[in-house]
Amino acid sequence: MKKVAKGAGISFIGSVTGRCLFFALQVIIARFFSTEVFGLFTLGLTVTRIAELIARLGLHMGTMRFVSIYRKDDVGKLKGILISAPLISFSNGILIGGLIYFFAGTIAESIFYKPALTNVIKNFALAVPFMSSMTIIAMASQGFHTARFSVYIKDIIQPSANIVFVILFIKLGYAVSGIVFAFTLSYVTAVLAGFFFITRQFPIIKKRDIKPVYEIRKLLSYSTPLLFNGFLAFLILWTNTLMLGYMKTPREVGVYRAASQVPIFLTLILTAFNSIYAPAIADMYHRGQMGRLGKIFKTTTRWVFLLTLPFTLILIFSAGEILTIFGRDYIKEGIPVLRIIAIAQFINCATGGVAFTLTMTGKQKTDMINNMVMVVVNVALNYFLIPKYGCLGAAIATGISIGTVNFSRLWEVYFIYKIQPYNMSYMPGIACGTIGIIILYTLDKYFLVEEYLLINNYLLNHATLIKLVSNGLVVCIIFVVGFIIKGFREEDRFVLDAITKKFKSNIFKLKVE
Structure with a gap:
């Protein structure tokens, strides 16, 4: 192990x-x-x-x-x-x-x-x-x-x-x-x-x-x-690109590709926690320790929720500034695409290791059907939405299909095993997120740089840097204060110890070998 x-x-x-x-x-x-x-x-x-x-x-x-x-x-x-x-x-x-x-x-x-x-x-x-x-x-x-x-x-x-x-x-x-x-x-x-x-x-x-x-x-x-x-x-990852290429211009394919790449980084947090959660699932299921499995499911999902929420807020309220990395031609059409896919990937992360919970307990066929449904829903929505809305339609199709498959998995896990990852311990995070949305929306309303972005083609300029830094600081302060006030639960310390030990050993091994 x-x-x-x-x-x-x-x-x-x-x-x-x-x-x-x-x-x-x-x-x-x-x-x-x-x-x-x-x-x-x-x-x-x-x-x-x-x-x-x-x-x-x-x-x-x-x-x-x-x-x-x-x-x-x-x-x-x-x-x-x-x-x-x-x-x-x-x-x-x-x-x-x-x-x-x-x-x-x-x-x-x-x-x-x-x-x-x-x-x-x-x-x-x-x-x-x-x-x-x-x-x-x-x-x-x-x-x-x-x-x-x-x-x-x-x-x-x-x-x-x-x-x-x-x-x-x-x-x-x-x-x-x-x-x-x-x-x-x-x-x-x-x-x-x-x-x-x-x-x-x-x-x-x-x-x-x-x-x-x-x-x-x-x-x-x-x-x-x-x-x-x-x-x-492949179809899960590339359907939107193929259908955009079939129905629209290369320009829209390029805009969609650029805007959709940034939110994918949110899933790295989910991947990190799944690497801890997944190996434990089969063992606990085999031992019949469903109560313990449910607790770890709750804890890991809550941590993924809490860590991805601040980054999601930054992506949503700094979408234009982030897209300046690619160039001004990506900003106007790319902003709504980035925001929608950021929300979709947040939903994916906020449901935790729900797919692993199915596959590691012998329900691989169930999850394969889930993936097939996701592909069918995505193709159907793209077919109807792309002709009218272009790359925005592709983003909406992605958001709906990701949400559908993950909520279906949540229901299946609850129906089969009577476990689900949510309880009142999420409330401090939700409160911090709500405060963050209010403050960032207010800043966004009075600190407009979109027009400036559209007439300048610098990789990063002082306006984008100020906006990114200010949004990042606001979110960090809110969530750090929230953590300090609420404190850590016992199971949180267990997860923190597991993460610390695991990644210290991995970094050391990379250096040595």
Whole structure:
């Protein structure tokens, strides 16, 4: 359990780092190019993600599983997996990438009705084999029961290389083709780094006297059924982008992409607490300790609620200032999108680890149905809302679908297990939030900088900084005072101790290893 906890913590730190680096990459692209170019880049990336998902064939999960099984007892089969899985994925990536390249014009003109997208898709197609094989190699590394090499490959090296190559091609005067080529080169770099790390973990792979034993049929029979789960996850994340690209202009795709990326950072808090909560669920459920499980469910959810609420308020009341990071062209249409998605992600966080509560107690099919319903609701709402409201309609569709699925999960957990995460201990947080809304609304009313933002295109200027700092200070003071007045409950101290111990050990391990 200790090793699992450390691995989960390292994965979380890597996920935060990778997400920040990818966010920085998108800011760079948005700042140096138009909203149309950023939108075309986003659509090309979406098509490429679909191609990579097909090329991967679910092998990332199969590779991790069989590497974990064979790593100690069967060197030949382990070597066979480490050779065959990336090779199959790379070969399939060449095939799928080739098809995407060949049909790029059809996809761009007949599906998205955007001829300018043709060359973007063609350039992205070159990345498909490297994307799929990088994921396989990273997950193979995790099969050795260590997360750090996987973090290095996919969360640090690839996004860092991407930023470096993008800046280089911008300096050389390239436009969208340079951005996409930089994307491909970053995955080539990550694949090479991945092979280096794999040979470090399993050095005897280079020895010719050890014959690889290939179990391709067994590997594929386990992996390919997981494609459905992958597609479901993809649709949850990318449906809005695809439908915006189909129904609207690249400009609206770019605005939506920029505005929707910021609130996703709220989910990092939920991810952190789920890494503590999830491992305990199955054990307590198995022992029949539902009362204790209910208490931890309440405590972790309340902490996520209290920590995400202040950041949500800052996002809502500083939306325009935050969007200046991308440029003035994103502000006017992006503000309502950012606010709606911030509220949606807050609802997602405020329901806590409700999805894990279902899946870790044997109700995986129930939650899979929840996800399918979420996709159907999202597609239907996008179909009706995007033609009339554009990127705002996509945001509304996202908000309603996220709210629907999370409230459904809450009801299911209560109906099945008679537990729910809410009680009167939330009232101090709600009171602080209400006070914060009143003060921030008043400041927003008398401290208007939106017109200033729309006529200035600086990355950050004194007006935006003053507004951001003032909003942040107001929220921090309100919630800190609220915590001091209310004090900590006994279960709060338990959670604080768990967080402190876990992340101290993870940071130390990262430094040492």
